[in-house]
Amino acid sequence: MEGPFLNIVKTLDRSPTIKHAFLNEHYHSTFGAIQESNHVFIQAGIQAHGKRELNILELGFGTGLNVWLTALYAKEHSFKIQIDTFEKFPLSKEVSTAYLEALIQEDLCTQDGAALFRSLLDCAWNENYQLNDNCSCSKFDMDITSLKSHAHYDIVFFDAFNPDVQPELWTEEIFKLMYSALKSDGILVTYCAKGQVRRNLKAAGFSIEKIAGPPGKREMTRAIKHAQII
Numbered sequence: 001m002e003g004p005f006l007n008i009v010k011t012l013d014r015s016p017t018i019k020h021a022f023l024n025e026h027y028h029s030t031f032g033a034i035q036e037s038n039h040v041f042i043q044a045g046i047q048a049h050g051k052r053e054l055n056i057l058e059l060g061f062g063t064g065l066n067v068w069l070t071a072l073y074a075k076e077h078s079f080k081i082q083i084d085t086f087e088k089f090p091l092s093k094e095v096s097t098a099y100l101e102a103l104i105q106e107d108l109c110t111q112d113g114a115a116l117f118r119s120l121l122d123c124a125w126n127e128n129y130q131l132n133d134n135c136s137c138s139k140f141d142m143d144i145t146s147l148k149s150h151a152h153y154d155i156v157f158f159d160a161f162n163p164d165v166q167p168e169l170w171t172e173e174i175f176k177l178m179y180s181a182l183k184s185d186g187i188l189v190t191y192c193a194k195g196q197v198r199r200n201l202k203a204a205g206f207s208i209e210k211i212a213g214p215p216g217k218r219e220m221t222r223a224i225k226h227a228q229i230i
């Protein structure tokens with residue numbers, strides 16, 4: 001496929017990911033892309049939060065896998081979710097479509113699920129789109145640093161490329177932006193469990209919970225913005 005730098009690769013749960021050859025980095029865990037997404041963002045994020053009406057912010061739309069699983073979860077469990085997702089380097093239509101085809105080939109989505117994924121890929125950037133009765137989405141083709149929200153989100157899906165590849169996104173400054181965007185008692189979830197990342201989250205004001213990671217990773221991180229006692 002798909003250009004000189006991007007290849008679709010099968011992960012251990014059969015779901016596809018994309019390898020960015022230039023960065024030598026995958027868009028998801030090679031131990032299982034769907035498994036990781038479900039564990040880190042759906043279970044440790046949406047399920048753990050406790051509310052059924054949620055505003056979610058995602059850093060890194062990538063293939064759309066997290067947003068798609070969120071919309072499926074919202075419908076299945078009758079949640080109401082608005083998800084805003086930022087992507088500085090959108091994948092081409094060709095690569096995104098090849099990713100969806102790989103999911104279909106592995107029998108990892110129903111016909112309805114595939115139609116939902118297609119509509120997610122087709123909807124315009126920077127507009128709000130109703131994905132199903134329970135989930136709407138705005139995809140912004142923008143750098144996360146342009147985020148202006150304050151106390152608006154319940155959950156942040158922090159899904160940047162890992163800190164060795166993109167250290168500039170795992171800084172105290174970026175985490176302060178996320179902290180400010182979250183409501184009190186909002187949470188940030190990420191697959192990353194590195195000590196320096198946790199120290200930067202703490203410096204930005206978060207409390208840290210270490211929780212078990214998805215298969216292939218011992219731990220992940222949930223960071224909480226506790227209500228301020230004045």
Ligand SMILES: C[S@@+](CC[C@H](N)C(=O)[O-])C[C@H]1O[C@@H](n2cnc3c(N)ncnc32)[C@H](O)[C@@H]1O
Binds near residue numbers: 028065067087161
């Ligand atoms: C690990 S991948 C995200 C995978 C994605 N959540 C999914 O479900 O496929 C990281 C993404 O962050 C994007 N990215 C990198 N720098 C960014 C920035 N400054 N602002 C927004 N997105 C960025 C990358 O282009 C990439 O798509």
